[in-house]
Amino acid sequence: MSVLIVGAGPSGARLAIQLARVGAEVTLVDRLVDPERHAYSSAALPLEAVLRLGLPDEAIAATWQGWQLHDPSGLVHQWWSDDDLGVVLDFGRLRSWLWEEARRHGVELIQGCRASLSTVTDEGASVQLQTSDGQTSMRSARWLIDATGARRDLLQQAGLRPNPKDPLLEGIGVEWLLQADDRQVAAWRDRISFFLGTAWIPHGYGWIFPMQGQRLKVGVCHLPPADRPIPGSLARPLKRLIQRCGLSACTVLDRHGGRLSSSIYRSELLAAGALLAVGDAASSANLLGGEGIRHAMDSADQLADLLMAEGMHGDSTAMARHYQERLNAQQSWRWSVSGRLARRTWWGLDNSRADQRLQRLIHGLSTKAKALALSELLFDYNFERYGLRLLRYLL
Numbered sequence: 001m002s003v004l005i006v007g008a009g010p011s012g013a014r015l016a017i018q019l020a021r022v023g024a025e026v027t028l029v030d031r032l033v034d035p036e037r038h039a040y041s042s043a044a045l046p047l048e049a050v051l052r053l054g055l056p057d058e059a060i061a062a063t064w065q066g067w068q069l070h071d072p073s074g075l076v077h078q079w080w081s082d083d084d085l086g087v088v089l090d091f092g093r094l095r096s097w098l099w100e101e102a103r104r105h106g107v108e109l110i111q112g113c114r115a116s117l118s119t120v121t122d123e124g125a126s127v128q129l130q131t132s133d134g135q136t137s138m139r140s141a142r143w144l145i146d147a148t149g150a151r152r153d154l155l156q157q158a159g160l161r162p163n164p165k166d167p168l169l170e171g172i173g174v175e176w177l178l179q180a181d182d183r184q185v186a187a188w189r190d191r192i193s194f195f196l197g198t199a200w201i202p203h204g205y206g207w208i209f210p211m212q213g214q215r216l217k218v219g220v221c222h223l224p225p226a227d228r229p230i231p232g233s234l235a236r237p238l239k240r241l242i243q244r245c246g247l248s249a250c251t252v253l254d255r256h257g258g259r260l261s262s263s264i265y266r267s268e269l270l271a272a273g274a275l276l277a278v279g280d281a282a283s284s285a286n287l288l289g290g291e292g293i294r295h296a297m298d299s300a301d302q303l304a305d306l307l308m309a310e311g312m313h314g315d316s317t318a319m320a321r322h323y324q325e326r327l328n329a330q331q332s333w334r335w336s337v338s339g340r341l342a343r344r345t346w347w348g349l350d351n352s353r354a355d356q357r358l359q360r361l362i363h364g365l366s367t368k369a370k371a372l373a374l375s376e377l378l379f380d381y382n383f384e385r386y387g388l389r390l391l392r393y394l395l
């Protein structure tokens with residue numbers, strides 16, 4: 001069975017490794033030349049995911065034991081645990097490790113090539129590869145995978161659009177990597193900090209995450225309603241956040257950013273003939289916390305299972321149906337509540353009433369919840385405990 005995967009982020013690279021492990025002939029293509037460049041993801045993960053996915057120590061930049069929320073009025077709320085709750089990954093190193101693992105398992109890795117769809121039928125698909133200096137070549141395989149993230153390049157080129165009844169929640173994030181010193185880093189280490197409210201940024205949120213060597217990732221994400229354009233630059237709210245946090249004197253080591261998007265009910269078509277989508281391209285990211293690495297990797301594992309079971313002999317129509325059925329079957333009520341909370345929160349966050357509503361919610365959590373419970377709420381979507389309060393907020 002030959003598989004061509006376009007996009008060597010967490011989902012594409014993980015899928016390539018899983019398939020190569022069982023003897024599939026796998027080609028993995030990415031437009032990036034260097035896996036350490038454009039490390040756009042702030043990459044906070046719960047500890048459980050790091051252990052379950054077997055992520056290596058070398059990709060871990062920091063661990064954290066606390067949550068810190070800066071509410072719309074500027075008040076700071078903290079929740080601490082005695083144990084590690086999660087990690088902040090070095091996204092570049094994670095990608096580097098994944099590429100190395102893929103090679104080690106016999107994957108053919110093609111770096112520095114942009115792929116575009118050429119043909120797709122029930123029997124197979126082909127893409128055109130283009131290097132940055134304009135050289136082109138063609139590649140074909142029995143199965144073609146769109147792992148291009150929120151860009152969804154191949155799905156779009158195949159004419160697969162989002163379902164108008166379940167549109168994408170879309171956003172953009174920018175992040176700067178700052179070099180701080182001992183004094184500057186003190187208020188941000190051992191915790192992940194979020195900034196919520198229109199005074200920080202309307203229709204979105206800001207964050208500061210610790211990294212190794214007194215470095216800090218500082219970012220803002222903007223998720224406006226569908227009828228409002230995503231802005232070209234978020235430099236102004238980001239600089240304001242850096243200034244308000246007293247970090248203006250830090251050296252900026254890197255600037256990066258990226259798009260995030262997902263539908264709430266994942267009801268769009270994610271397969272056509274021999275083409276299947278995985279990871280962010282298949283709306284696996286959770287936009288309540290702007291979090292998708294573990295979901296992208298889980299989505300790769302699920303697709304790998306299906307390809308191993310049916311990819312050799314199954315026909316494309318059955319494969320597409322089974323894939324879509326599997327994705328639908330996992331769609332829990334928690335996932336859709338979390339998507340609806342994301343839409344409600346980010347789309348509506350542009351006025352003082354929304355600020356007050358958010359403030360009440362944070363104060364409620366501040367008095368009732370423990371750090372672990374907050375992790376369960378934001379990472380496991382464990383809403384039961386907050387049922388009525390959240391329902392009121394949603395409505």
Ligand SMILES: Cc1cc2nc3c(=O)[nH]c(=O)nc-3n(C[C@H](O)[C@H](O)[C@H](O)COP(=O)(O)OP(=O)(O)OC[C@H]3O[C@@H](n4cnc5c(N)ncnc54)[C@H](O)[C@@H]3O)c2cc1C
Nearest residue numbers: 007009010011031041043044115149173258279280292293
């Ligand atoms: C600012 C920001 C902060 C984030 N913070 C977090 C966080 O704290 N925690 C978390 O879990 N998630 C976070 N995410 C989300 C997370 O990074 C994504 O969900 C995850 O990376 C998705 O993995 P993926 O493999 O599906 O897609 P991607 O990581 O987007 O990988 C897609 C790959 O495809 C390549 N590609 C695209 N088009 C082509 C093409 N035509 N030809 C060849 N190659 C192509 C790209 O170069 C890229 O390497 C964040 C995202 C952003 C934007």
